[in-house]
Amino acid sequence: MAAEDDKPHYIGKIIEFFESTEDKLYVIVQWFYRPIETVIKEEAMEELDNLFDKRLVFYTDIKDANPLKCLISKLKIERIALDVDSKILDCDYYYNMSYSPNYSTFSKMAGDQPVSSLSISSDMNLLNLYSGCGAMSTGLCLGAAIDGVNLITRWSVDIDKNACQNIGHNHPETKTNSNDVEESKRNSFKLSKIFYVEKMIDICFGVPKGFEDRGIYFKVRWEGFGSGDDTWEPIGALSNCTERVREFVISGHKANILPLPGNVDVICGGPPCQGMSGFNRFRNNKDPLENSQNNQPKYVLMENVVDIVKFSKGFLGRYTIGRLASMKYQVRLGLLAAGCYGPPQFRLRAFFWGGSTF
Numbered sequence: 330m331a332a333e334d335d336k337p338h339y340i341g342k343i344i345e346f347f348e349s350t351e352d353k354l355y356v357i358v359q360w361f362y363r364p365i366e367t368v369i370k371e372e373a374m375e376e377l378d379n380l381f382d383k384r385l386v387f388y389t390d391i392k393d394a395n396p397l398k399c400l401i402s403k404l405k406i407e408r409i410a411l412d413v414d415s416k417i418l419d420c421d422y423y424y425n426m427s428y429s430p431n432y433s434t435f436s437k438m439a440g441d442q443p444v445s446s447l448s449i450s451s452d453m454n455l456l457n458l459y460s461g462c463g464a465m466s467t468g469l470c471l472g473a474a475i476d477g478v479n480l481i482t483r484w485s486v487d488i489d490k491n492a493c494q495n496i497g498h499n500h501p502e503t504k505t506n507s508n509d510v511e512e513s514k515r516n517s518f519k520l521s522k523i524f525y526v527e528k529m530i531d532i533c534f535g536v537p538k539g540f541e542d543r544g545i546y547f548k549v550r551w552e553g554f555g556s557g558d559d560t561w562e563p564i565g566a567l568s569n570c571t572e573r574v575r576e577f578v579i580s581g582h583k584a585n586i587l588p589l590p591g592n593v594d595v596i597c598g599g600p601p602c603q604g605m606s607g608f609n610r611f612r613n614n615k616d617p618l619e620n621s622q623n624n625q626p627k628y629v630l631m632e633n634v635v636d637i638v639k640f641s642k643g644f645l646g647r648y649t650i651g652r653l654a655s656m657k658y659q660v661r662l663g664l665l666a667a668g669c670y671g672p673p674q675f676r677l678r679a680f681f682w683g684g685s686t687f
Contacts, residue, residue: 330358331399337363338401340386340422346397354397361386361406361424364651368433368662373647380655382415387428388438408438411657411686426657426686433662435654437686452479453627456588458598460485463496463503465597465632480595484588504586506533525552526570529577530559532587537561547577599632625656629683635664637679649681658683 330339341358348354364381365374386406404421411425427436453473457466466482473480485496485505493505531548540546545564550556567574581587631649638646646662653660660683667676 330395331401340404340406342406344392347394355394356397356400357392357394359392360389361422362389362428363387364654367428367435367651367654368430369647369651369654372642372644373651376648377651377655380652384415384418384420384422386422386424387426387435388424389428391430411437411441426654426659433650433660435650435658435660437659441686451477452481453594454483454588454592455480455595455597456593456626457482457485457503458596459600460487460492460496460505460598461489462492463500465599465630467500469595469597469630483585483592504584526550526567526573527552529573532577532581533561547574593626595628595630596626597630597632625658625685627685629653629658629681631681633679633681635677635679638662638664646679646681653681653683657686659686660684 330341332338340361340363342361343356344359345357346354347357363386364377365371367387369377388408405419406422406424407418407420409415409418409423409425413425415423425438427438428434429436455466455469457463460466463482463485466485470480470482482496482500482503485493485500485503487493487496487505487507490507493507496503497505527550529547530550533546533548534544535546536543537546540561540563542563546561547564547567548559549562549567550559564574582589585592633645637643637649650660650662660681663680663682664677665680667674667678
């Protein structure tokens with residue numbers, strides 16, 4: 330269908346021809362949307378363009394009447410399953426998901442395998458990022474229990490050490506991790522003396538206080554010293570302690586202290602919202618969800634202030650939705666008022682849901 334001069338022609342399916350009472354010819358068209366024509370729009374498409382196939386369109390239920398003269402040409406559009414390689418298709422365009430402007434929703438096509446029939450265990454593991462004291466993960470676990478799902482917060486990450494301690498107190502089954510690693514005490518030892526590693530007791534990735542380089546660090550218990558003298562040491566400084574590292578890896582794997590590829594069923598989090606400080610985070614080219622080796626989690630839930638859908642023409646919100654859709658997640662955006670769920674305040678929050686299609 331003909332579009333404005335500066336835009337590509339629209340794509341649709343002819344539903345009906347009719348003649349008006351004024352003897353004018355019309356056609357009813359059911360529309361397909363290119364990614365840029367969805368909520369993603371131009372504001373975020375520049376960052377996402379290389380993630381979407383140029384032939385991909387989204388099915389919609391939107392229909393309207395247009396003058397017959399707007400018809401330009403005939404196209405071949407195929408519906409395919411989500412697991413089909415689009416490179417083998419002989420068509421102009423294809424679609425494997427539907428789109429609705431209501432709640433900015435991307436979803437599986439009707440007739441595809443329903444979510445309820447997917448292989449979902451009654452026990453599911455949750456990773457809580459930017460956890461605070463763990464209110465979101467606690468609410469999710471309580472809600473999941475209503476449907477007979479035993480959702481367990483296995484891992485929790487927050488920069489606030491006190492918040493992590495709070496979670497550890499209320500949820501002893503949760504392994505907490507704080508980037509606020511205490512200052513290393515290694516300088517308090519006399520460097521002329523040789524010390525022996527008794528065992529590794531923790532691991533982190535970052536820059537512990539007292540260090541300058543970002544990387545993997547182990548928390549070390551030294552022979553002849555107590556817990557008060559534990560220090561963080563870079564992995565490069567422990568090259569002569571391969572046996573202790575091996576012991577820690579084996580015991581850590583058994584204790585499930587870190588989420589391994591395929592172990593995480595649900596990821597939730599509320600990234601920092603002060604000044605929309607998550608702006609650069611969304612541009613991380615090494616997105617762990619994108620890596621197929623990480624066996625993408627079945628569900629993703631992100632919460633933030635409503636400015637995420639307003640700031641910079643809604644770039645952050647549009648990018649978040651587009652990023653999930655490009656990974657073939659079903660996506661929905663919703664705004665919830667806290668006052669509707671108990672707290673004595675109106676405060677609005679934006680929630681982004683992602684559900685696996687595979």
